[in-house]
Structure formats: structure tokens, C-alpha cells
Amino acid sequence: MAKDIKIALVGNPNTGKSTLFNLLTGLNQKIGNFPGITVDKKIGYCRLADNRQAEIIDLPGTYSLYPKSKDESIVFQILADSSNPSHPDLIVLVVDATNLRRNLLLYTQVADLGIPLVLAMNMTDMAKNEGIDINIDKLALRLGVQIVSISARKNLGIQELKAALNYAGTIATQAEGADLRVLAPDAIDLAKAKLNTTNNYFALQVLHQHEYLQLFSESQHNAFEQIKKDCEFESSKQQAAETIARYRYLGTVLSGVVTDTGAKKKFAFSDRLDSILTNKFWGFIIFIALLFFIFNSIFSWSSYPMDMIEYAFVWLAEMGHQFLPKGLLTDLLLDGVVAGLGGIIIFIPQIAILFAFISVLEDTGYMARVTFMLDKVMRKFGLSGKSVVPMIGSLACAVPSIMSARNIESWKDRIITIMVAPLVSCSARLPVYTLLISLVVPERMIWGIINLQGLTLMGMYLISILAAVAVAFVMKFLIKAKERSYFIMELPVYRMPRWSNVLYTVYEKAKTFVFEAGKVIIAISIILWVLASFGPSNKFEAIDRKYAAIELQKDSVQITTLERDKSAEKLENSYAGILGHFIEPGIRPLGYDWKIGIALITSFAAREAFVGTMATIYSVDNDGEVATIRDKMRGAVNPETGLPVFTFATAFSLMLFYAFAMQCMSTVAVVYRETKSWKWPVIQLVYMTALAYIASLIAYQLLK
Amino acid sequence: MKLSQLNPGESGTIIAFTDLEMSVKLMEMGCLPGEIVEVERFAPLGDPIAIRVAGYQLCLRKSEASIIIIQ
Incomplete structure (x- = not known):
């Protein structure tokens, strides 16, 4: 613009x-x-x-x-x-x-x-x-x-x-504040001459922080360092002197300007709230109850809009198949693009609810108290109270959270936070969990108020947080500290959340998600559809011939079942099927078949691709009638044993795999960018994949 | 006496710092020599602590509070 x-x-x-x-x-x-x-x-x-x-x-x-x-x-x-x-x-x-x-x-x-x-x-x-x-x-x-x-x-x-x-004019009118030249007259004069400026403070700042400014050449940087050395310019001492000089100046400016009459009473409300919310006992109870309420809400409030979205997309696909001309392009549009799009849009209610809560907690000032309460515990595990916000933020998405870890001043605290943040279950895992939980956990109420599915979901989140804390604890001993860690932070007074800010946050996050993650998911959906619909031509032709031959011999009643067998056999022989089969020996001990294998492969770019992949695989596999993914997966049967594919053991093992594995290219990229080396993202990728494999293996072998 | 030795409800006046680098950060946040600080509360696990200074509430670890000398 x-x-x-x-x-x-x-x-x-x-x-x-x-x-x-x-x-x-x-x-x-x-x-x-x-x-x-x-x-x-x-x-x-x-x-x-x-x-x-x-x-x-x-x-x-x-x-x-x-x-x-x-x-x-x-x-x-x-x-x-x-x-x-x-x-x-x-x-x-x-x-x-x-x-x-x-x-x-x-x-x-x-x-x-x-x-x-x-x-x-x-x-x-x-x-x-x-x-x-x-x-x-x-x-x-x-x-x-x-x-x-x-x-x-x-x-x-x-x-x-x-x-x-x-x-406002284009020329600065503000009065000059404290006399800063007296702090370091020689150094400031030399720097001013070098910079060709008359601004004392700019010269002083350049002496302090020239390394942050890109406008200087190597020799200029060296010249500033030389001035600092010659004039015995000590940065910390200078900053302390400057701060004191500025406060002294402000003391004069503000005398007779500010009159404070009701000094004592102003924090009464905040203090009373703090005495409950950061209480030894109630503080933690309230925090845990709040977390539980949030997860319960994510599950129960979103179910209605999510069902609507799901059915809307089923309807769309149905209409498309009915009215659009039959052919490859229609199939690509409906089974590739529309199915993939549905897999993204359906996240919106949950992302919106989660971000609404996070934004309310930050806006009211409660998040700062959580940091305050948990600092000591977090420090035991090699983290800092300031890691709480990135960790809670990782509930939504690890990418912005890893960036927000920049607020942590200590290098070691920051690295550990970055390394464990992706273990905390992000919103992309949420649809994987919800889908699998709704398949294997009955929708029942305990004591009339607690939703069993919600409880299972909270369990998954707790497991992921415990894993993050445990890994942090191990890393605390492996990583050497470079400098000390700080924890000096303002505790803002409690305020009512600004609802418009909450709405802006929700809108912005949902938009970012749809456009950023959406691009990847749509692309993967299309690639996947191609991989699942095509295969080596000699194999596909052989299948066509085989079924054509059988069809001639049988009567028309059995043709529908024949069609189903044929498309299933085609999927198995498609490029996707070949890939899935290739990794099947490796994932069989975890309870997965080759179809889940395909989902694991596509999820290595982004884990939200799981649901879309499932949708695509089972649409390709369908027998003409359109149903929801959940129904299709529930009906999935292992052809060898005749038992359902998605048993409790398989579903739980799969959830653990998604909880721990590093299946997100964006996170890998952002960790590289934030740590400026491939060392950390590679370590992260390896340890998370190993953790995922071992945890799923143990879970499946114990539960099956 | 160090700020970290105070109990909730007690207060004192800042007179000096024992750590230059940390003192810059503290002064920027309003903890200046001559300011009155009051310890408001300890975190549930005893550390960090919340103090009232320069008209607002600040929290810091006990180790950080121990560089502030008060009277």
C-alpha cells in the first residue's frame, strides 16, 4: 500500500x-x-x-x-x-x-x-x-x-x-533532557566527529551498540571500539550513570506536574486477587482447574461447529460428484483439493478457542502470575519462569513460541526452551487426537460433568508436557551455560480483558494458520491424491484386466463389491501404497499398517496432514457413497485378520507417535533460524523421532 | 542489609547495588538508590519474590534481590 x-x-x-x-x-x-x-x-x-x-x-x-x-x-x-x-x-x-x-x-x-x-x-x-x-x-x-x-x-x-x-511537524521540537555529554565528553566528541553528527545521544548510543547497526563498515566498527578503548569507556558504568541522570532530570520535570493523593488504596483489588491466585495452595489448584476448563472447552465448544464444517464439506463433495462432469479433474478437485481444504477449515474452531483463552490470560495479567508461580519449579528442570509462556504458546503452535523464547535473556534457558517446546502438543496434533479419541474412546460423562473424551485429551496434553519437562531436565546437564539468567519482570495489575484485542488475536492466528499451514496441506493433499490414484502402469493394467475378466463371469449383483475390491487393490499398488508398504516392516511393531504408513510419510512435512491424508486415502478407497472420515476409519478392517484397524492399542500408539515425533518442517526451519546452526534442529529431529518410536512401541506392545 | 532478607510486608530504602550489570536493568525498571521498596509476597514456592517499587509491582528472584542493599 x-x-x-x-x-x-x-x-x-x-x-x-x-x-x-x-x-x-x-x-x-x-x-x-x-x-x-x-x-x-x-x-x-x-x-x-x-x-x-x-x-x-x-x-x-x-x-x-x-x-x-x-x-x-x-x-x-x-x-x-x-x-x-x-x-x-x-x-x-x-x-x-x-x-x-x-x-x-x-x-x-x-x-x-x-x-x-x-x-x-x-x-x-x-x-x-x-x-x-x-x-x-x-x-x-x-x-x-x-x-x-x-x-x-x-x-x-x-x-x-x-x-x-x-x-505534527517534520522537525523535532522536544527539549533536550539531561546533559549527557558530561558522562563521557571525549568519547562522545570523537564519535560525533566520526559520525558527522551534532547529536550527543546518537553518538553515545553508537559507542554502546554499534554492533547492532548494519550501516557501518568493518573499519568503522573498529574505529568505535578504538575510541572506547582510548577513552576508557565502560558500557555498564555509562549506562548506570545515564539512567541515574535521566531519572534526576525526570524528577525535576515531574515536580509540580504529578500530584498523587490516594497512594495507598490503588492496588487493593490486585493485591486481594494475588493473595488468592498466587496462594501456596489455591494458586496451583486454580491454575490446574483453569487448564482443565480450557481443554474441556476446546473439546466441547468446538464439536458443534466442527460437525457443521465436516458435513458441509461432505455435502460439497457429494454435490460435486453429482453435478460436475465425471473425470480426472473433478476427482482431483473434490478428493484432493476439497478434502484437503476441509481438513484445514475444521481446525478453526479449536484454534480460535485456544487463542481466545491464551489471549485473555495474557491480557488480564494472569499469565505473568503463572510465570511468577512456576519459576522455581521450571528452574529445577533447566528452564525459567519465562519459559512458561513459550511452552503454553506451544499448545497452539511451536513456531511463534520458539520465536517468543527470544524474551529469555539467558542463552542456556533459551536453548532448552527451544529444544523442548515442540514436544508440547500443538494445535496441529489436536485434530489427530480428536479424531483418534473419538474413534476409540466412548463419549461418556463421568460424575455427570466430566467428558471422558475431554479427559483423555487432557491426558495427552499432560503426557506431552511431562515429556518436555523430562527432556529439559536431561538437557540441563548436557548443555553448558554461557551467562547467568535473569528474572526481573513487571507484574501488571489485573485488568478486564479487552475483548476487541482478543478478537483481533483470534482472527489473526486463524488467518495465519489457514494461509500458512493451508498452503502446505493443500499441496500435500494434491500430491497425495496423485500418488494414491496412479501407480506403475503395468500393475494398474493387470488389475484392470483381472477385474474385467472376473466381471464377465459374475452376475451384476456382485459388481459393487467387485468395484470396491478393485479400488482397494489399486490403492495398494499405487505409488503411495508402494511407499507405505516399503516402510511397513518398520512400523508394524507399533501397530500400524501401510495406510497409516502413508500418513506418517506425509506428516513429516506437517503433522496436520494426517487427517487430510486419511480423508484422501479413504475417499480413494470408497465405494461410491460419501461418508465422514470418522465413519470410514471406524469401518476400516485389516484384510488379513478381519479385525478393525483402529483398535485402542493402535490409536493410542499413534497418538503417542504424533505427540513426540518432530513432524513439522516449519519448526525445523525456525529452530535453525533462531539458533543459527543446523546442530540444534538435527539433535531435535533425532531425539524426538527416537522418543516417538520407542514410546509408541512400548505402548502398543503393552496394550495390544 | 540485602533486599532478599526482608519478609513480606517489610520495606526499606535502596542505598546501593553489589553488581553493576544487574543494577542497570534494575534501575531502568525504577529501582533507584533512594527509592523505597516493600516486599509484597513470595511466590508459592518461596522464590521469586514480588516487590512494590516506584508505584508498581516487580518480581525478581531472591538471587537478584540479594544484590540490592537496603537500609
């Missing part, structure tokens, strides 16, 4: 930045990538009053321009480097009015870089309720910037903010 002005949203975490972003851009937003790194780049568009199109970029929340994690370094890179394609023309600095001083620390740093800036003071209504009175005019005058008071949660002041953006 064409843009006339680039605006960046900058601010601390938990300041309502994302809510403001959603308000400004609506659904007119997309997720992209910053070149070279994997932090999500959220951009959206907004039309200003004079009809200019503004591109708005939502930068990750940070407390300071000095990054403590990789995720935060992007803020510095974009703001300091004016040649960066995302470098903004204007900054909206979002601050939380209930905690102005700490929020303004980042403001002073950003302001000193000399980019035009508007200050959006969020949560002013909440501050007022807490007895905090802020003289905004006085503050604006002292800082030399425009301040707009907003409440993103209540959608107040947004028009005023848009107007302010419209009239």
Missing part, C-alpha cells in the same frame, strides 16, 4: 500500545518480517484528516533502548538508523499515566535521538481513579512536545491523537 508518512508506536510493555494500534488501524493490518531477524513486524494503515495514508508500525514493548533481549534490540536498530527501511518519520510514544516516571525514562532516550514525536498518555482515566492528577499542559511545556491524553481501552482521545499526528 502506498504511504505518505511512517509512524512508529514505541512504549513500555503493558501500556496498551497494541490496543492503540488496533484502534488506529482496524483490520487494516498485516504481519511481516524485519529483514534478517524473526521478530514479527506488525504494520497497519490509517488515513489522516488531510487524506494522507499513514503506515503505522507497532514496535515491541521495551523499558529502555538498551536491549536486554534480542526482541528488544529491534527498537534501537530502527530508531537509531535513519537508513533503515522501517525508520519512522514520526514517533508516537505511548506512556502509562499510572506509572509516569518509569515510562518517561524510555521517552527521554527516544526523544534524545531527535525524531519528531507525539506523546500519547494512555490510561489517564485509570490514573484519575487512583487519585493521580497530571498537569498535562505543564508537562507538555516542559518537555516541548505535544501530549494527547487518551484511553485506548475506552476508545477516548483517538480522534484527538489522529489530529495531532496530522499536524
Whole structure:
């Protein structure tokens, strides 16, 4: 989209930045990538009053321009480097009015870089309720910037903010804050001369963090290092001195601006909730009950919409077979594309419910408490409290979760989190579990409230989490630490979830899933249909001849059964069948036949292909009448023994295989990208496959 | 006295840090010399701890709290 002005949203975490972003851009937003790194780049568009199109970029929340994690370094890179394609023309600095001083620390740093800036003071209504009175005019005058008071949660002041953006100039007006040159006059002067700039703070920042900026050549980097050496410039000491100088400056700025009257009472509600939710006993009970409620809901709330989707696709295929001209193309469209598409769309209810819950837990501030409660336990297993979020996120998808592990400052904690996150059952396993559970676990209620199928599902999730923790514990001893781990984190006050944010998250995740996973699944479905419909021509011709000969001898009554035998024999001799047969000796001890073997092969690209593969294999195999996959699988019989293929032992062994195996190309790719080496993804692939094989083998041999 | 030695409900004033690198992070989060900190609660397993400082709640591990010298 064409843009006339680039605006960046900058601010601390938990300041309502994302809510403001959603308000400004609506659904007119997309997720992209910053070149070279994997932090999500959220951009959206907004039309200003004079009809200019503004591109708005939502930068990750940070407390300071000095990054403590990789995720935060992007803020510095974009703001300091004016040649960066995302470098903004204007900054909206979002601050939380209930905690102005700490929020303004980042403001002073950003302001000193000399980019035009508007200050959006969020949560002013909440501050007022807490007895905090802020003289905004006085503050604006002292800082030399425009301040707009907003409440993103209540959608107040947004028009005023848009107007302010419209009239913002192209020259920075902010007053210079603390005198920073005194911190290191010689080094700053030398750096300024090298950089050909008059900006003291830019020079200082370059001395601190030039290695993050791509605009310098090798010799320039060396020159900065030389200046640091010559002037005895110590980064940590300088940062400490700068922070103190900035807070001192803010003390002067804020005196007479902020008056706080009701100091004691403001956290009463949060404190009371915390005393229950992080209680020694109730804290864990509530957490476990909540998890159970979530999984129960995923199962029971989604069943109705999923049935609807399932029947809609069956109906579609039926209609297609009835009205479209018969032929290869129709078969490809209906049995390949439509069947594959159905296998994707059907995930949407479950993904939506899971993400709605995760987003509510994060938005209310409860997720931070979970981190707080579990840090000590997690540390015993080589993880950190901060691993909880990536691990819980892996319930949805390991790919974004592995990226979110960038928030973990310690390298060792981060590597272990990345290595075990894919073991946690993601949403792609959910349809595999649901399908298999509905085949072998009766739909019954225990004590009238607990759904037996839901309980089994929760069991699968618990097994996967236990496996992740156990593997982490082993890795704790195998991996050497590079530096120490931090756990300094804000506990935001409890708030009601912002339902519009929840909806945005759900919409965005479902969309990403359909388009990203969808591409792979449709492609696999088509390839699979081809593999299952064609085979070496001499074999196929032999089958055709054989059945033609039999048909001549028999009367018409038996022809339908003959047709079925013929297509089954064709599938067995197709390329897919040949592949399945090839690996059958290896998977027979796990209780799988060659058809499941085909599903295992296709699942190595993406495990969600299982259901689609099953659908395709059994549609090719069908006898003309259209039924749901579940019915087809339930009816599947082992031709040798005459017993059902999907017994409890086979289904359970299969679920364990899918729980542990690394069947996701995207995860392999993202681990490579995040660890910058093939070592970790290869280790991960090998250990997970071995774990899956052994666990399934034991389970099947014990249960059969 | 170290911050890690306080019990929930007790408070003190920050006077110094014993670790430079960690102190930068703590100061950015508002734990400045001269600020009053109050220990609000311990996590259910005794560690980390939640403190009230600069008008909000911050949590940190006991090992991290032990670099903060208070009065």
C-alpha cells in the first residue's frame, strides 16, 4: 500500500500500545518480517484528516533502548538508523499515566535521538481513579512536545491523537533532557566527529551498540571500539550513570506536574486477587482447574461447529460428484483439493478457542502470575519462569513460541526452551487426537460433568508436557551455560480483558494458520491424491484386466463389491501404497499398517496432514457413497485378520507417535533460524523421532 | 542489609547495588538508590519474590534481590 508518512508506536510493555494500534488501524493490518531477524513486524494503515495514508508500525514493548533481549534490540536498530527501511518519520510514544516516571525514562532516550514525536498518555482515566492528577499542559511545556491524553481501552482521545499526528511537524521540537555529554565528553566528541553528527545521544548510543547497526563498515566498527578503548569507556558504568541522570532530570520535570493523593488504596483489588491466585495452595489448584476448563472447552465448544464444517464439506463433495462432469479433474478437485481444504477449515474452531483463552490470560495479567508461580519449579528442570509462556504458546503452535523464547535473556534457558517446546502438543496434533479419541474412546460423562473424551485429551496434553519437562531436565546437564539468567519482570495489575484485542488475536492466528499451514496441506493433499490414484502402469493394467475378466463371469449383483475390491487393490499398488508398504516392516511393531504408513510419510512435512491424508486415502478407497472420515476409519478392517484397524492399542500408539515425533518442517526451519546452526534442529529431529518410536512401541506392545 | 532478607510486608530504602550489570536493568525498571521498596509476597514456592517499587509491582528472584542493599 502506498504511504505518505511512517509512524512508529514505541512504549513500555503493558501500556496498551497494541490496543492503540488496533484502534488506529482496524483490520487494516498485516504481519511481516524485519529483514534478517524473526521478530514479527506488525504494520497497519490509517488515513489522516488531510487524506494522507499513514503506515503505522507497532514496535515491541521495551523499558529502555538498551536491549536486554534480542526482541528488544529491534527498537534501537530502527530508531537509531535513519537508513533503515522501517525508520519512522514520526514517533508516537505511548506512556502509562499510572506509572509516569518509569515510562518517561524510555521517552527521554527516544526523544534524545531527535525524531519528531507525539506523546500519547494512555490510561489517564485509570490514573484519575487512583487519585493521580497530571498537569498535562505543564508537562507538555516542559518537555516541548505535544501530549494527547487518551484511553485506548475506552476508545477516548483517538480522534484527538489522529489530529495531532496530522499536524505534527517534520522537525523535532522536544527539549533536550539531561546533559549527557558530561558522562563521557571525549568519547562522545570523537564519535560525533566520526559520525558527522551534532547529536550527543546518537553518538553515545553508537559507542554502546554499534554492533547492532548494519550501516557501518568493518573499519568503522573498529574505529568505535578504538575510541572506547582510548577513552576508557565502560558500557555498564555509562549506562548506570545515564539512567541515574535521566531519572534526576525526570524528577525535576515531574515536580509540580504529578500530584498523587490516594497512594495507598490503588492496588487493593490486585493485591486481594494475588493473595488468592498466587496462594501456596489455591494458586496451583486454580491454575490446574483453569487448564482443565480450557481443554474441556476446546473439546466441547468446538464439536458443534466442527460437525457443521465436516458435513458441509461432505455435502460439497457429494454435490460435486453429482453435478460436475465425471473425470480426472473433478476427482482431483473434490478428493484432493476439497478434502484437503476441509481438513484445514475444521481446525478453526479449536484454534480460535485456544487463542481466545491464551489471549485473555495474557491480557488480564494472569499469565505473568503463572510465570511468577512456576519459576522455581521450571528452574529445577533447566528452564525459567519465562519459559512458561513459550511452552503454553506451544499448545497452539511451536513456531511463534520458539520465536517468543527470544524474551529469555539467558542463552542456556533459551536453548532448552527451544529444544523442548515442540514436544508440547500443538494445535496441529489436536485434530489427530480428536479424531483418534473419538474413534476409540466412548463419549461418556463421568460424575455427570466430566467428558471422558475431554479427559483423555487432557491426558495427552499432560503426557506431552511431562515429556518436555523430562527432556529439559536431561538437557540441563548436557548443555553448558554461557551467562547467568535473569528474572526481573513487571507484574501488571489485573485488568478486564479487552475483548476487541482478543478478537483481533483470534482472527489473526486463524488467518495465519489457514494461509500458512493451508498452503502446505493443500499441496500435500494434491500430491497425495496423485500418488494414491496412479501407480506403475503395468500393475494398474493387470488389475484392470483381472477385474474385467472376473466381471464377465459374475452376475451384476456382485459388481459393487467387485468395484470396491478393485479400488482397494489399486490403492495398494499405487505409488503411495508402494511407499507405505516399503516402510511397513518398520512400523508394524507399533501397530500400524501401510495406510497409516502413508500418513506418517506425509506428516513429516506437517503433522496436520494426517487427517487430510486419511480423508484422501479413504475417499480413494470408497465405494461410491460419501461418508465422514470418522465413519470410514471406524469401518476400516485389516484384510488379513478381519479385525478393525483402529483398535485402542493402535490409536493410542499413534497418538503417542504424533505427540513426540518432530513432524513439522516449519519448526525445523525456525529452530535453525533462531539458533543459527543446523546442530540444534538435527539433535531435535533425532531425539524426538527416537522418543516417538520407542514410546509408541512400548505402548502398543503393552496394550495390544 | 540485602533486599532478599526482608519478609513480606517489610520495606526499606535502596542505598546501593553489589553488581553493576544487574543494577542497570534494575534501575531502568525504577529501582533507584533512594527509592523505597516493600516486599509484597513470595511466590508459592518461596522464590521469586514480588516487590512494590516506584508505584508498581516487580518480581525478581531472591538471587537478584540479594544484590540490592537496603537500609
